[in-house]
Every structure is written in structure tokens, then in C-alpha cells.
Amino acid sequence: MDPSQVKIPPMKDLTVDNITENVIRINSLCEDERTKxxxxxxxxxxxxxxxxxxLSSQEWMAGLKFLTEVGQICTDVRQEFILLSDxxxxxxxxxxxxxxKPPGSTEGTVLGPFHTHDAQELPAGASMSKDPAGEPLLVVCTIRDTEGRPVPGVKIDIWETDSTGHYDVQHADRAGPDGRCIMRSDERGVFWFHAITPVPYPIPHDGPVGRLLKMLRRHPFRPSHMHFMFEREGFDHLITALYLRNDPFETSDAVFGVKDSLVVDIKRAGPEYAAKYGVKEDHALLTYDFVLVSDTETRDLRAKNSQAALDKLGRKVKIVNGLPIPDLD
Amino acid sequence: MDPSQVKIPPMKDLTVDNITENVIRINSLCEDERTKxxxxxxxxxxxxxxxxxxLSSQEWMAGLKFLTEVGQICTDVRQEFILLSDxxxxxxxxxxxxxxKPPGSTEGTVLGPFHTHDAQELPAGASMSKDPAGEPLLVVCTIRDTEGRPVPGVKIDIWETDSTGHYDVQHADRAGPDGRCIMRSDERGVFWFHAITPVPYPIPHDGPVGRLLKMLRRHPFRPSHMHFMFEREGFDHLITALYLRNDPFETSDAVFGVKDSLVVDIKRAGPEYAAKYGVKEDHALLTYDFVLVSDTETRDLRAKNSQAALDKLGRKVKIVNGLPIPDLD
Structure with a gap:
């Protein structure tokens, strides 16, 4: 490198008190305002x-060692940094x-590390679980927009564990997808399928994140839930899940995913559902009405929230490409 | 796990505004006050x-991917998280x-990733560099305590690059330590040796940290310097380095290590030095008087600084085992 090309603003004699402004100044050569x-x-x-x-040197080194271990345990099927973030x-x-999410729309929650891209698209009424030990569950849902209109043609990704609390990918002998499928909503915005009643399970806790939880005397469990992901052009991508009420871990989810509006009761099919969906009366039944938000509405709400949050902090910012940057004008 | 054992304080319905207090509360089961x-x-x-x-989901994922790469490039001889911290x-x-450091004592600086534990102890006056292309440099130093008394018997670890700007460990065909040694101060607190004049060099920049620097339009160079590490019972471990004045990177060190008090001039040996240390007149000469601080003085100053810094932030803390924790009494 040609030293005459050094355009770094000069700095030296860095102390506890001036190091931050110096690092920020040296980073300010970056041309992208958002990155800066x-x-x-x-x-x-x-x-x-x-x-x-x-922070002591010893604690600093322990922290760097921990982060190194988090990185090194990651593989194609394990993302320990997402788990740490969770x-x-x-x-x-x-x-x-x-x-x-505007009022009345379905709230989102954590994606978690177990979504895959190989789930099969199944027709309405199909069964997504091959586990004979699971308690059979009929799931009947609708999808509407924020004005109450049915949304047809939505691609819905659904995944849950087997009755032992393990996703298919956690079994070494996995032959193909199980406990997961893709559905499409029909012209009335409906999708329905057969699954099994979700059970609680621990997040992977045999690595550095598990050790952290143990040190903090926290348990690694997630309450019983079923994951849903909704995709349709013009609508904000919705990643969410439904949680079973009265699960022992309902108020202590290891990854903070539970929201009141996503907690549901397992009901029993009455004569009408039994006849319409071909199950016996008293069959376990889960129903939910999802409400999707349009891309435009989400973008406007996101920008409005950003501006309000940063105004409150007394920072003058402008929104560029949907994200805030300092407004220096 | 027995759900009746769940002692986590209940939480649910987490929002942008209440998630932080909830995570802190769930972590507060930890019994170690400092960890908490x-x-x-x-x-x-x-x-x-x-x-x-x-922060957008996309930026969050880019950040986690970056940290994963930082972890995965680490090996026994490469610590990319230290580099990132640097x-x-x-x-x-x-x-x-x-x-x-109290006034008048030698300031510390970054250790860097190139210290090894296999340097040989050499006698006073030995040469620590085998590089014939380097410019020979006589180094004569003293070590005193903060009251001006010579400190004998100090173990001094010294390391520098070769004339191409590479440490011995960066050469694939490294046969053994080169450009590094251990010395002991004599009864007058003196240690002296032959080395080569330091040159500037880039930190390893072929990994994720190098990509970060590039994105920030920062260069990866460190100004010419020689590392020193001092160890003696009763004294605070001192990790420092001497930097050559007027180096092209003197005020733009990629790792923020330069301090005014550590910048030195390369001088020329006069008749007295030439005679005393067996070199020709005009031989390149580096001299420095290091001042070590006692363990006790460091501990007291550290606690005093911690208390003052946290008082200034309006936090009531007490110092336990030398480190602050909230004072809830």
C-alpha cells in the first residue's frame, strides 16, 4: 500500500474517554450512510x-472465546448465532x-432454526405428520387482509415437531420432510390440514448457548407451538406461530416468542366440523383467522415507527430506503 | 425437565418496548452478581x-453471518475475534x-495476535533476529518502579516482524522462533539486545475482518513497532510496544495502539554507546526507560477509576473482587 494514499483522519494517544470518537471518525470514511x-x-x-x-481483560477474553465457540459449532444444519440472538x-x-403490525393484524414471532426449504406442497385436507404416536389434530384456518377480505393463493409454510419434541431434521436417519408442509389458501382464504397436537421441547442446548443458559439458571424449553410462514406478493412476509394455552412453559419461553394474540385453545370438533371435515365428533381442533398486512401499509408503519422512536431519543434522522440515517442538513 | 421446577418470572406479549426488561428479569436468576x-x-x-x-431482519442476518465467519476462520494460530475487537x-x-497507569509510568497498548509462548530466553547483548536483510538496531532499556528504583529480575518478552513485515509464525516453513526472545533485567534494571529496525505491516486482512475494513475504506496497516511484555511478581503485567516516530501510519494505526508516550526516535550510537555495547559509531540505537506499576497501586487505581466513572453515570455500585456490581443496599 502506498502510504501517501492514507486518508485516515489523524489520531493518537487514545484513552478510555476519547477512543470512541476516534474509532467513529476513522470509520466515517465509509461512503454508505446507513453502514456508517x-x-x-x-x-x-x-x-x-x-x-x-x-470489563476486565479476563472477561474480555472469555467473551471472545465464547463467540469463537459459537461460530465454530455452526454447520449447514445448526446456526448457533441465531440461537444466541434468540x-x-x-x-x-x-x-x-x-x-x-397494525391493530387487528396477526403478530409475528421468532422463525427459529428449524425451517427447511424441502417441505412438500400438500392439498387441502392432507396430513403433514407421519408420527403415529402424535395426538391427531384438525387445523382449519382463514387468511384475510386488514379490510376483512379473504386472501386466496397465499403460500403457507407450516412446521412442527413430532410427538417426542424433535423436528425431522434432528433425526439422524431423516428420509425426507415430516411434520412440515406447504399449503395454498383457496378462493375463500381457507387452508386446512391434519397435524398432531404440538408438544413442548428444548432448543439445542449441548453447545455454548446451552452453557450460557445453564450459567444463567435458565431452562432451554419452548412452549408447545406450531410454526406458520405466509408469503404472497403485495403482502408483508409473515413469520409467526400459534402457542397452546396453559403450556407449562407458556410464560417462560427460552426464546421470548409468546404473544397473547398467538395463544390458542385446542377445541373439540362439534357435529358441524365433524361432518364438514370428515372427522369424528370430539376430534382435537385448532382454528385461527390470520390477518395479513400489505407491503405498503407495513412500509409506512415501519417508517412512522422509526421516525417516532428516534424523535423520542432526540436524534434528527431521515428515512432512506426504509431505514433511518442521521439527517445532517 | 419437570415443568413444576420452572422458576422463571412470568412474561408474555413481548414488544419493542418491554422486551429488554423481560430478558433482564429472566436472566436475573443467575446467582453471580458480576455475571448478572x-x-x-x-x-x-x-x-x-x-x-x-x-435494525432490519436482513441486516441482522448479515451480522450473524459475519460473526459466524469470524468464528469459523479461527484456528490455533489465528484469532479473528481478537482482530475484530482490535x-x-x-x-x-x-x-x-x-x-x-499513574502519571509517569509506562502506558500499555494492544497485545495483538502474534505473541507466542516458545520464544527463547537470551543473554544480555544477544541478537533476537536472524533476518540478514533487516537494518541492525541496538536496543538498550531500563526498568524502574514508580519511585525510580531499578527493578531487577523482570521477565521481558520481546517480539517484532522481519524486514518484510511478517512475524515468524506467518511463514509456513517456520523452523522455530525468530524475531522474538525473552530477556531478564539485571541488578541495575537494565536489559539490552540486538534486533532490527521495525517496519510497518498489514494485519491479516484476507478474512472477514479484512472485508469489514475494506467496506469501511480503512487500511489494514500498523505503524512500525516493537512489542514488549513485562512480568514480575508484585507488579502489574505490562503489555506495551514502542512506535517509531514519523512512520507513515503513525496516526492511522488499524488497531488504535499508538500513544504519544510510546513513540520513539531511532537515534545513532555515539562514542560512549559504541564503546560500551561493542557497535560502530552511528549504529542505529533505540533506548527507553520503562516504569512498572505495583499490583497494589494498579488495583487501587482501577477501583478508584471504576467508582469515579460509574458515579459520573449516576450508578450506585460497589467494588467486589476489583470489579463493580450494582450496590442495592
Missing amino acids: YVLERLVTHLHDFARETR VLGLSILVDSIDHP | YVLERLVTHLHDFARETR VLGLSILVDSIDHP
């Missing part, structure tokens, strides 16, 4: 964290910021 | 970072907090 803003906040919070805790409440926070 | 405090500050800053930037200014900050 994200890095400025990252460096500020990272340094404030060290200053407020008076147990620190960051995943649910980012989802709430990026996918704001 | 560090986690509380970590979660607060992590969440505030996401809230202030309105380029974000965290390493120098933690060193400044953990190893505070």
Missing part, C-alpha cells in the same frame, strides 16, 4: 458496555421492528 | 443498538480500563 450510522451506534454501545461494566431476545426485537 | 450485571448491560446495549438503528477499538479500551 449502524457502525457508529455499534461502536458506541460496544464501548459504553465495556466502560459501564469496567435467547438474548434480539431476534424477537428485530422482528418487531422490521415487521410492525 | 455484565449480562444486564450487554442486553441493554444490544437492544438499544437494534432500537436506535431500527479494529473496533475494544481491545485498547479494555486494556486502558484494566491496566490503568
Whole structure:
């Protein structure tokens, strides 16, 4: 490198008190305003964290060693950094910021690490679970927009564990997808299928994140739930899940995913459902009416929320490509 | 797990605004007060970072992918998380907090990733470099305590690159240590040896940290320097380095290590040095008087600084085992 090309603003003699402004200044050569803003906040919070805790060299090294182990345990089928983000409440926070929901629409929740891309599309009324030990469950849902109109043609990804609390990908002898499928909503916005009643299960806790939970005396369990992901052009991508009421872990989900509006009761099919969907009376039944938000409405709400949150912090920002950057004009 | 054992304080319906207090509450089962405090500050800053930037799901995923790559490139001889900490200014900050220096003592700086444990102890006057292309340099130093008394018997670890800017460990065909040695100070607190004049070099930039620097339009160079590490019972472990004045990267060190008090001039040996150390007149000469701080003085200063910094932030803390925790009495 030709030293005459060095365009870094000069700095030297860095102290506890001036290091942050210097790092921000050296990073300010970056031409992308959004990256510059994200890095400025990252460096500020990272340094404030060290200053407020008076972080010791030993703790710093323990932290770097922990992060190294989190990275090294990751494989194609295990993402320990997502898990770390989940147990620190960051995943649910980012989802709430990026996918704001107007009143009356279905709330989102954490994706978790078990979604796959090989689920088969099944016709209405099919069964997505091959587990004979699971309690059979009829699921009947509708999808509407925020004005109450049925939304047909939505691609719905659905996944749940088997009756032992394991996803198909957690079985070494997995032959193909099980406990997961793709459905499409019909012209009335309806989709329905047979599944099994969800059970609680622990997140993978044999790695560094499991050790962290143990150190914090937290359990690794998630309450019983079924995952849903909704995709249709013109609508904000919705990642959500339905949780069973009165699950023992309902108020202590290891990844902070439960929201009141997503907690449901398992009901029993009456004569009408039994006749219409071909099940015996008293068959376990889950019904839910999902409400999707349009892309436009989401974008406007996200920008409005961002502006309001940053105004409250006294920061003058402008929204560019849907994300805030400092407004220096 | 027996759900009746769940002692987690109940939570549900987590929002952008209440997620942080909930995560802190669930972590508060941890019995170690220091861990609890560090986690509380970590979660607060992590969440505030996401809230202030309105972090998008896409940026969140890019960040997790980056951290995964940082972890996965680490090996026994490469620690990319230390490098990341270095380029974000965290390493120098933690060193400044953990190893505070009273006026008149030698300041510390970043360790960097190239210290090894296999350097040989050499006698006074030995040469630590086998590189014939390097410019020979005589180094003569003294070590004193803060009251000016010579400190004998100090173990001094010294390391530098070869004339091409590479440490011995960066050469695939490394036969053994080169450009590094261990010395002991004599009864007058003196140690002296032959080395080569340091040259600037880039930190490893073929990995994720290098890509980050490139994105930020920062160069990866460190100004010419020689590393020193001092160890003697009763004294605070000192990790430092001497930097050559007027190096092209003197004010733009990629890892923020340069401090005014550590910048030195390469001088020329006069008749006295030439005679005393057996070199020709005009031989390149580096001299420095290091001042070590006692363990006790460091511990007291660290506690005093911590208390003052946290008082300034309006936090009531007490110092336990040298580190602050909230004072709830």
C-alpha cells in the first residue's frame, strides 16, 4: 500500500474517554450512510458496555472465546448465532421492528432454526405428520387482509415437531420432510390440514448457548407451538406461530416468542366440523383467522415507527430506503 | 425437565418496548452478581443498538453471518475475534480500563495476535533476529518502579516482524522462533539486545475482518513497532510496544495502539554507546526507560477509576473482587 494514499483522519494517544470518537471518525470514511450510522451506534454501545461494566481483560477474553465457540459449532444444519440472538431476545426485537403490525393484524414471532426449504406442497385436507404416536389434530384456518377480505393463493409454510419434541431434521436417519408442509389458501382464504397436537421441547442446548443458559439458571424449553410462514406478493412476509394455552412453559419461553394474540385453545370438533371435515365428533381442533398486512401499509408503519422512536431519543434522522440515517442538513 | 421446577418470572406479549426488561428479569436468576450485571448491560446495549438503528431482519442476518465467519476462520494460530475487537477499538479500551497507569509510568497498548509462548530466553547483548536483510538496531532499556528504583529480575518478552513485515509464525516453513526472545533485567534494571529496525505491516486482512475494513475504506496497516511484555511478581503485567516516530501510519494505526508516550526516535550510537555495547559509531540505537506499576497501586487505581466513572453515570455500585456490581443496599 502506498502510504501517501492514507486518508485516515489523524489520531493518537487514545484513552478510555476519547477512543470512541476516534474509532467513529476513522470509520466515517465509509461512503454508505446507513453502514456508517449502524457502525457508529455499534461502536458506541460496544464501548459504553465495556466502560459501564469496567470489563476486565479476563472477561474480555472469555467473551471472545465464547463467540469463537459459537461460530465454530455452526454447520449447514445448526446456526448457533441465531440461537444466541434468540435467547438474548434480539431476534424477537428485530422482528418487531422490521415487521410492525397494525391493530387487528396477526403478530409475528421468532422463525427459529428449524425451517427447511424441502417441505412438500400438500392439498387441502392432507396430513403433514407421519408420527403415529402424535395426538391427531384438525387445523382449519382463514387468511384475510386488514379490510376483512379473504386472501386466496397465499403460500403457507407450516412446521412442527413430532410427538417426542424433535423436528425431522434432528433425526439422524431423516428420509425426507415430516411434520412440515406447504399449503395454498383457496378462493375463500381457507387452508386446512391434519397435524398432531404440538408438544413442548428444548432448543439445542449441548453447545455454548446451552452453557450460557445453564450459567444463567435458565431452562432451554419452548412452549408447545406450531410454526406458520405466509408469503404472497403485495403482502408483508409473515413469520409467526400459534402457542397452546396453559403450556407449562407458556410464560417462560427460552426464546421470548409468546404473544397473547398467538395463544390458542385446542377445541373439540362439534357435529358441524365433524361432518364438514370428515372427522369424528370430539376430534382435537385448532382454528385461527390470520390477518395479513400489505407491503405498503407495513412500509409506512415501519417508517412512522422509526421516525417516532428516534424523535423520542432526540436524534434528527431521515428515512432512506426504509431505514433511518442521521439527517445532517 | 419437570415443568413444576420452572422458576422463571412470568412474561408474555413481548414488544419493542418491554422486551429488554423481560430478558433482564429472566436472566436475573443467575446467582453471580458480576455475571448478572455484565449480562444486564450487554442486553441493554444490544437492544438499544437494534432500537436506535431500527435494525432490519436482513441486516441482522448479515451480522450473524459475519460473526459466524469470524468464528469459523479461527484456528490455533489465528484469532479473528481478537482482530475484530482490535479494529473496533475494544481491545485498547479494555486494556486502558484494566491496566490503568499513574502519571509517569509506562502506558500499555494492544497485545495483538502474534505473541507466542516458545520464544527463547537470551543473554544480555544477544541478537533476537536472524533476518540478514533487516537494518541492525541496538536496543538498550531500563526498568524502574514508580519511585525510580531499578527493578531487577523482570521477565521481558520481546517480539517484532522481519524486514518484510511478517512475524515468524506467518511463514509456513517456520523452523522455530525468530524475531522474538525473552530477556531478564539485571541488578541495575537494565536489559539490552540486538534486533532490527521495525517496519510497518498489514494485519491479516484476507478474512472477514479484512472485508469489514475494506467496506469501511480503512487500511489494514500498523505503524512500525516493537512489542514488549513485562512480568514480575508484585507488579502489574505490562503489555506495551514502542512506535517509531514519523512512520507513515503513525496516526492511522488499524488497531488504535499508538500513544504519544510510546513513540520513539531511532537515534545513532555515539562514542560512549559504541564503546560500551561493542557497535560502530552511528549504529542505529533505540533506548527507553520503562516504569512498572505495583499490583497494589494498579488495583487501587482501577477501583478508584471504576467508582469515579460509574458515579459520573449516576450508578450506585460497589467494588467486589476489583470489579463493580450494582450496590442495592
